Amino acid sequence: MFCKTCGGLLLPKKTPYGKWMSCPKGHSQPELNQENNVISIKNNELGKVITVSDGKNVLAVHDHSCKRCGHGKAELVDLGSFYSDEDSVYKMKCGKCGFVEQLEGKVK
Ligand SMILES: [Zn+2]
Ligand SMILES: [Zn+2]
Numbered sequence: 001m002f003c004k005t006c007g008g009l010l011l012p013k014k015t016p017y018g019k020w021m022s023c024p025k026g027h028s029q030p031e032l033n034q035e036n037n038v039i040s041i042k043n044n045e046l047g048k049v050i051t052v053s054d055g056k057n058v059l060a061v062h063d064h065s066c067k068r069c070g071h072g073k074a075e076l077v078d079l080g081s082f083y084s085d086e087d088s089v090y091k092m093k094c095g096k097c098g099f100v101e102q103l104e105g106k107v108k
Contacts, residue, residue, distance in 0.1 A: 001021045003023040003027050004027070004029055004030065005023065005025075005027035005028075006023065006025055008023055008024065008025060010024075010029070011023075011024050059075040060073040060074050060094070060095020061075075062074050062092065064094075064101075066094040066096065066097060066099050067099065067101060068094065068099040069094065069096055069097040069099065071094050071095060071096035071097065073095045073096075074092040074093055074094050074095055074101075075092070075093040075094075076090060076091075076092060076093075077091040077092070077093055077100070078090055089102065089103075090102070090103045
């Protein structure tokens with residue numbers, strides 16, 4: 001591959017968005033720039049997914065085996081007395097798959 005501006009040989013360049021061919025003299029490559037946009041959009045989506053799963057894992061600190069996927073950590077959700085007149089109602093939300101299991105008045 002050669003530079004569209006100066007005809008020089010393009011060299012692989014590493015960026016936060018990925019690796020692609022770039023002119024060592026810094027000329028922009030119109031065709032490659034289009035590709036770069038696609039790469040950065042994909043990267044942004046990936047970043048969002050990571051943020052969401054990190055948020056779940058931070059809250060999922062209680063030892064609880066998920067009945068659906070077997071994951072050992074769950075998030076404790078206290079619903080107070082909204083759904084029960086006597087005991088508080090608790091729910092364990094799996095930190096991995098999000099499965100919610102209801103536990104009544106037996107939270108350690
Ligand atoms: Zn060039
Ligand atoms: Zn699970």
